[in-house]
Amino acid sequence: MIISALAVVALLGVVYAGVHVWGMHVLFGIVVPYVAILLFAYGLIKRVMGWASSPVPFCIPTTCGQQKSLSWIESSYFDNPHTTVGVVGRMLLEVLCFRSLFRNVQTQVRDGRVAHGSDEWLWIGALAFHWCFLVIVIRHLRFLTEPVPFFVSFLEQVDGFFQVGLPVFLASGFIMLGAVTYLFARRLFSPRIRYISLPADYFPLFLIMGIACSGILLRHLVRTDVVTVKEIALGLVTLHPAGSGLLAKAHWLFFVHLTFVSVLIAYFPTSKLMHMAGVLLSPTRNLANNSRMVRHVNPWNYPVKVHTYEEYEDEFRDKMKDAGLPVEKE
Amino acid sequence: MAEQARFDQMGYYDPEKLVRVDTTLPSTGWMDTPVAIRPGTYIYPVKPKHLEYLGMPFARQWAPADPDWKLPPNWKEIILDGIRERLDRFRSFKLFMDICVRCGACADKCHFFIGGGDPKNMPVLRAELIRSIYRRDFTVAGKLLGRMAGARELTPEVVKEWFYYFFQCTECRRCSVFCPYGIDTAEITMIGRELLNLLGIGINWILEPVANCYRTGNHLGIQPHGLKDTLEFFAEDIETVTGVKVNVPINKKGADILFVTPSGDFLADPGTFTCMGYLMLFHELGLNYTWSTYASEGGNFGLFTSHETMKRLNAKIYAEAKRLGVKWIMGGECGHMWRVLHQYMDTMNGPADFLEVPVSPITGTRFEHARSTKMIHIVEFTADLIKHGKLKLDPSKNDRIKVTFHDSCNPARAMGILEEPRYVIKSVCNHFHEMPANTIREKTFCCGGGAGLGTDENMEMRLRGGLPRGNAVKHVRDAFGVNHLAAMCAIDRATLAPVCEFWAPGVRVTGIHELVANALIMKGQTERTLNLRQEPLGEEAGETAHE
Numbered sequence: 001m002i003i004s005a006l007a008v009v010a011l012l013g014v015v016y017a018g019v020h021v022w023g024m025h026v027l028f029g030i031v032v033p034y035v036a037i038l039l040f041a042y043g044l045i046k047r048v049m050g051w052a053s054s055p056v057p058f059c060i061p062t063t064c065g066q067q068k069s070l071s072w073i074e075s076s077y078f079d080n081p082h083t084t085v086g087v088v089g090r091m092l093l094e095v096l097c098f099r100s101l102f103r104n105v106q107t108q109v110r111d112g113r114v115a116h117g118s119d120e121w122l123w124i125g126a127l128a129f130h131w132c133f134l135v136i137v138i139r140h141l142r143f144l145t146e147p148v149p150f151f152v153s154f155l156e157q158v159d160g161f162f163q164v165g166l167p168v169f170l171a172s173g174f175i176m177l178g179a180v181t182y183l184f185a186r187r188l189f190s191p192r193i194r195y196i197s198l199p200a201d202y203f204p205l206f207l208i209m210g211i212a213c214s215g216i217l218l219r220h221l222v223r224t225d226v227v228t229v230k231e232i233a234l235g236l237v238t239l240h241p242a243g244s245g246l247l248a249k250a251h252w253l254f255f256v257h258l259t260f261v262s263v264l265i266a267y268f269p270t271s272k273l274m275h276m277a278g279v280l281l282s283p284t285r286n287l288a289n290n291s292r293m294v295r296h297v298n299p300w301n302y303p304v305k306v307h308t309y310e311e312y313e314d315e316f317r318d319k320m321k322d323a324g325l326p327v328e329k330e
Numbered sequence: 331m332a333e334q335a336r337f338d339q340m341g342y343y344d345p346e347k348l349v350r351v352d353t354t355l356p357s358t359g360w361m362d363t364p365v366a367i368r369p370g371t372y373i374y375p376v377k378p379k380h381l382e383y384l385g386m387p388f389a390r391q392w393a394p395a396d397p398d399w400k401l402p403p404n405w406k407e408i409i410l411d412g413i414r415e416r417l418d419r420f421r422s423f424k425l426f427m428d429i430c431v432r433c434g435a436c437a438d439k440c441h442f443f444i445g446g447g448d449p450k451n452m453p454v455l456r457a458e459l460i461r462s463i464y465r466r467d468f469t470v471a472g473k474l475l476g477r478m479a480g481a482r483e484l485t486p487e488v489v490k491e492w493f494y495y496f497f498q499c500t501e502c503r504r505c506s507v508f509c510p511y512g513i514d515t516a517e518i519t520m521i522g523r524e525l526l527n528l529l530g531i532g533i534n535w536i537l538e539p540v541a542n543c544y545r546t547g548n549h550l551g552i553q554p555h556g557l558k559d560t561l562e563f564f565a566e567d568i569e570t571v572t573g574v575k576v577n578v579p580i581n582k583k584g585a586d587i588l589f590v591t592p593s594g595d596f597l598a599d600p601g602t603f604t605c606m607g608y609l610m611l612f613h614e615l616g617l618n619y620t621w622s623t624y625a626s627e628g629g630n631f632g633l634f635t636s637h638e639t640m641k642r643l644n645a646k647i648y649a650e651a652k653r654l655g656v657k658w659i660m661g662g663e664c665g666h667m668w669r670v671l672h673q674y675m676d677t678m679n680g681p682a683d684f685l686e687v688p689v690s691p692i693t694g695t696r697f698e699h700a701r702s703t704k705m706i707h708i709v710e711f712t713a714d715l716i717k718h719g720k721l722k723l724d725p726s727k728n729d730r731i732k733v734t735f736h737d738s739c740n741p742a743r744a745m746g747i748l749e750e751p752r753y754v755i756k757s758v759c760n761h762f763h764e765m766p767a768n769t770i771r772e773k774t775f776c777c778g779g780g781a782g783l784g785t786d787e788n789m790e791m792r793l794r795g796g797l798p799r800g801n802a803v804k805h806v807r808d809a810f811g812v813n814h815l816a817a818m819c820a821i822d823r824a825t826l827a828p829v830c831e832f833w834a835p836g837v838r839v840t841g842i843h844e845l846v847a848n849a850l851i852m853k854g855q856t857e858r859t860l861n862l863r864q865e866p867l868g869e870e871a872g873e874t875a876h877e
Contacts, residue, residue, distance in 0.1 A: 003478065047428070054421040057637075060673055060744070062506045062514060064772040067746030069699045069710055072717060073753075079772070080746040082699075094510070100435075101510045105768050107438045107798070109351045114444065114801040116768040122435060126510075186434075193434045195355050196454050198480040200471075201432050270471050275511055278429035283422045284512035289746060292703040296677045300419055304638050305385065306645040307544050309653055312624050315545075316554050323555035325623065326581050328653075 001188075004202035008210050011263060012256055019255045025247035028255040033236055036262035043269025048277050059296035062284040064103075082290045091286055095279060098127055122186070129179035132172040133208075135159060136215075139172070143233040167219055177212040180205060204273060207264050214257040224251040337370040338786040340828050343793055351794075353447045360455055361462065361482050365491040367394050370790030373497055373533040373783065380541040381530060384639070388530025394493065399486065405529055406484055410467055412525045413460075417468065422517045427464045429511050430457060436505035436515070441776050442498055445797035450495050453505035453515040459491055460522055493531055496522040498791060500780035501634070501666075502739035507772050519781070524636040532635065536782035539631045543643050547626040548593035554581075554623035560596045561621065564606045571864060573856030576613035578621070581654070585620035586691065588651045589708075591662025592629040594820030595841075601823045603862040604663055604841025608708065611843060614852050615692055615715075619660070625650035628667040629820060633674075634782035641678040644670055647705075648679050658688040659705040663841050665738035665819030666780065668707065672745045676703045693718040707741075709818060709842060713750040716757045722851040725760050727858065727867060732761040732812045733845070736799065736826065737774035738819035746772075751818055751842055758849035763810040769802040777817075779825030792825060793832055800833025807834050815839050 018024040065076025075082065078089040079099075093099040106119035139156050142148045160168035184205045187193050218224050228249045235242040268274070280286065313320065313327055320327050335341035356363045378389035392399050402408065417424045436453040438444060443451040450456060458480070465472030465481035472481030482488070501516035526532065539549030546553055552560065561578045569575050579585060589612070595605040612619055625646040632640035651659050661671055676682065685704035688697040695714045700706045715721050735755055741747045748771050756762050769775050777784070778795025806812040815830060815837050817823055823839050830837040848861050861867055 051421055051425050051428075054418055054424045056421045057419060058674055058677055060422065060514070060517070062503055062512055062743055063746035064507055064743070065746060066748045067699070069697075069747070069750065070695070070714055070717070073713075073749045076746065094512075098510055100508055100512065101433075103508055103773075104435055105439075105508075105773070107444055107768070108353075109349060109444060109797070112346075112349045113805075114798045116766065122433065126433070190434070191355055192437055192449070192452070193432075195360065195449055196432050196434060196437070196452065196458070198432065199478050200480055270469070272429065272431045275429040275431050278425050279511045281421065281425055282429075282512040283425075284506055284514045284517075291673050291676065292700040292705070293698070295681050295702045298677050301678065304642045304645070306642050306649070309624050309646075309649060312545075312547065316623075319553060319555045320623070323558050325554055325558060326583070 001197070001199065001202045004199045005206050007203060008206040008260075011259065012210065015256045015259045016252060020252040023248070025244050025255070028259050029232060029247040029250070030236070030241040032259055032262045036266040039266040040268055043266075044274075044277065047269050047274055048281075051278065051281050055299045056283045056287070057298040057300065059287050059289075059291040060283055061287045061289045063289050067289060081288050082293070083288060087286060087288050091280065094285055098123055098130075101126060121182075125179050125182045125186075128175050129183060132176035132179065135172040136176060139170070143230050144237045146230075146234060165220070169220075173212060173216050173219075177209065177216070180208050180212065184209070200271060204264065204267070204271065207260055207267075211257065211260045211264065214253055214260060218251070218253055218257060222251050222253050224254050225249060229254060338789050340789060340793070340832055342370075343790065343832070345832055348445075348790075348793060349797065351445060351447045351797075355449055360450060360458070361477070364487060365450075365494045367490070367494055369787070371498070371788065372494060373535050373785055373788050376530075376532040376534045376537040380534070380537045381532070383541045384537070384544060386527060386530070386532075386537075390530060392531075394490070399489065399531070401486060401489065401529055405486075405489070408528050409463075409484060409489075409525055412528050413464060413468070416521050416524070417464075420517070420521065422514065423521050426457065426513045426518060427461055427468075430454060430461070430513055433510065435508050435510065436513075439505045439508050440515075441500075441502070441504070441778060441795045441798050442791065445778075445794035446791065450491070451498055453509075453513075456495050456499055456515055457513065457518045459488070459495060460518060463488065489526070489529065489531070492522055492526060496526065497533055497783060500739070500776045500778070500783055500795065502776040502780055503743040504739070504773070504776065507743060520633075520637070523634065527636055533782065535785040535788075536631050536634045539782075540635055540639060540643065543627050543631065547622070547624045547646060548596070549627055549629060549631060550593045550597055552593060552596060552626065557596065557621070557623050557626055561605075561609070564602065564609055567862070567864070568606050568610055571860050571862060572610070572852055572858065574610075574613070574852050574854055576609045578609065579619060580621045581623055582620035583654050585618050585654060586657045587617060587619040588625070588647075588654060588656040588659045589619050589621055589662070590625055590628040590647055590659060591708075592664040592667055592820035593627045594629065594664075594824055595662060596626075598824050600827070600838070600840055600844065600863070601820050603844040603847075604823070606862050607841065607843030607845075607847035608662060610847045610850060610852065611712065611721075614721075614850060617691065620654060620656070622650045622654065624653075628661050628664050628671070630667060630670045631782055633666055633670055640670060640674060644675055645679045647671075647675065648682055651682070651704075652684050657686045658700075659685070660688075660708055660711060661705055662708050663818035663820070663843060665740045665821055667740075667820075668747070669740035669744040671703065671705055675705070690714055692720050707747060707750070709747065709750045709754055712843070712846060713753050716754060721846075723758055723846075723849045724851055725758050725849050727849050727861075728759045728845055729761070730867070731759055731814045731840075731845070732763065732810060733759050733814040733816050733840070734763050734765050734803065734806045734812045735770070736765075736777075736803075736815055736817040736822060737770055738817055738822050739774060739776050739780060741818065742772055742774050748772075751816075754842055755816055755845060758845045761810075763806050763812050765802040765806050769798065775799040775802065777819075777822045777825040778829060780821055784821055784825040793829065796825070796829030797833060799826070800829045803830055803837050804834035807837050813837055816842055816845060818842050
């Protein structure tokens with residue numbers, strides 16, 4: 001954990017020194033983001049293609065409700081889907097609502113009995129974190145598009161619903177920071193979760209905390225020039241990167257923010273963050289429970305050595321005849 | 331009593347002590363905590379003759395307590411090649427190696443972790459046992475960063491750890507219900523056991539039944555004449571109880587239906603009573619069916635060995651159906667058997683295009699949901715019969731029984747047969763009580779002895795793993811006076827009996843068709859004074875629980 005924290009702090013220091021001391025604006029404002037996006041695209045495609053290149057030999061959905069069987073028994077359409085529509089529904093519930101995490105139950109042995117209690121905190125924390133992250137990503141499209149699409153402006157209005165402060169506090173950033181802090185705190189304070197955690201579990205948390213903090217500071221305290229930022233961002237998107245003069249007008253913290261994001265997306269394909277793509281390919285969730293209705297084909301279904309009936313009867317024929325059991329060969 | 335008992339006997343353990351689960355974590359990280367293999371928590375290794383009979387590699391004498399497991403010289407290469415091959419064959423395995431975020435949602439879902447407290451029985455860490463090797467040898471980050479990236483070297487100690495913990499997983503899939511990405515530890519354990527088998531490392535309680543099944547057609551090694559004797563012996567008992575002489579068709583060509591059930595039902599009480607139930611039901615219906623001696627096993631311990639072994643054993647069912655010329659197949663009450671029949675059989679040994687879509691000859695119901703495999707579950711068949719009013723039932727015959735229902739892992743989480751058994755039980759019993767919601771249906775708890783772990787030398791782990799189930803049974807016993815636990819699984823019927831005796835004394839285990847048969851009014855029967863266990867029907871069932 002400490003290593004992960006140090007890595008993020010070191011990164012902060014490098015960007016500060018690089019931009020503020022040595023004036024390496026082009027490196028952190030243009031080169032790093034472009035390299036990151038290339039690594040992201042390459043890594044993501046490679047990893048997903050890698051998964052897809054392995055077949056799904058068996059139909060192994062985890063069924064979480066009543067099967068489709070007799071006409072008078074109602075089947076569980078989404079938790080145990082037998083149709084493609086049902087599977088799509090199950091996947092949407094999983095991806096949008098974290099259906100499985102919602103089931104979470106806390107179980108422990110207390111005073112000689114096994115106690116079960118519902119535990120939705122992880123579900124709430126995860127949902128808040130992921131949804132706010134998505135809102136923030138969409139909001140940032142206003143830096144990357146001209147004219148700004150209506151849904152981006154609309155989302156920002158909703159996000160700033162409370163109309164507090166100037167510039168208006170956007171709820172998503174603060175909720176996400178709170179949620180990511182919660183996710184970190186449970187890793188830190190739950191002995192069990194701490195025991196299973198790897199440096200690779202802390203690193204993205206610290207990085208995302210850094211992104212959220214720098215973003216909030218840029219909006220509310222540092223108040224970097226938004227027009228400059230937009231020009232830089234549009235330059236990156238349109239492949240006409242800004243010159244060093246324009247880059248130098250942005251606050252150094254902006255480059256910290258940008259580099260943290262770049263590192264996150266470059267790191268993404270090699271890390272557990274790939275669960276975002278992986279959940280869609282999970283065979284226990286994305287297959288219909290119809291293996292008795294439709295034959296699932298295994299592409300590598302090689303022949304195996306079996307003990308044939310003939311071999312069986314050859315061994316036991318006399319005993320079978322004595323017992324009056326029918327045989328093929330007398 | 332406790333002084334004389336051995337570690338492989340229930341009397342050796344004290345529920346008061348065992349329930350105080352030690353949840354303190356080791357002071358060292360899991361990679362630095364070597365596995366401690368102690369009696370009562372592991373299963374004896376496979377005898378060489380069984381591996382030799384099956385043509386499996388590296389048969390040898392070895393013992394888990396030995397420092398040297400006599401691994402083949404190129405063992406490391408075998409394991410790494412084995413992992414590579416399986417990454418290419420199973421998207422599940424590849425994906426589950428990569429996408430876990432270690433959120434910990436699975437941790438307290440495992441019965442062995444709840445009842446045992448060993449952190450490596452958290453599903454997440456069980457998977458990390460292989461993931462750490464995968465990272466080091468198959469990912470760039472693992473190669474470069476080593477332990478920082480959660481990677482570690484493959485050593486003989488890792489193999490020992492795998493042996494211990496992959497045979498402390500019952501492949502029940504409960505954790506996969508709660509995992510936000512559906513990571514299924516059963517898949518990981520199955521692959522882990524496959525890898526161990528490549529080194530000749532397996533347990534006798536799985537591989538002896540596999541060898542038996544390969545040779546004689548069933549796990550118990552019952553030869554054809556022995557099976558005939560067994561079923562005829564059941565018929566005699568049925569005649570004693572009902573006065574009706576049931577017919578026992580075996581290896582009958584021209585039968586409409588092949589019936590396959592786990593061989594546990596032939597040997598061990600209370601499964602035997604369920605088997606009698608099948609005989610009575612089929613006789614009463616006048617069903618044109620047959621038992622088979624060649625395909626006399628519905629269960630498949632190959633599932634607990636390797637995908638290849640599973641296919642080798644399962645092949646007999648379709649082969650026998652073809653030889654006998656039946657129209658379709660019906661399967662008895664079993665758990666993992668239905669995992670294989672429902673999710674693997676058609677893919678491995680199909681297509682069953684020589685069979686017909688199952689149609690009940692009694693009700694005319696066409697079982698469309700089994701139109702490809704051509705195999706239905708007997709509880710689906712019986713539920714349909716009862717719904718159509720085709721059985722004469724007297725539920726009051728079961729009035730002494732207050733029953734709860736244990737969903738078996740595989741039928742619940744690899745099939746979803748939840749309502750059919752409840753409908754049947756409620757039709758034949760007047761007193762039915764559910765266990766708490768977090769312990770039934772898709773959230774059901776394992777018996778602690780599934781996936782080939784239900785042997786006596788593993789008694790401590792079985793009792794620990796059985797704690798969540800046993801505690802839920804105790805709850806309904808105390809709240810509603812429940813005295814019977816019904817389960818449609820042969821392993822459950824064998825392993826839940828001690829689990830109940832230990833954690834919820836006074837509750838007996840029964841199969842569903844035992845209950846059906848006790849309530850079934852047969853044509854030409856004498857007045858029933860005994861149940862299938864030949865106990866007076868009037869007696870309090872609970873009183874007979876302690877023999």
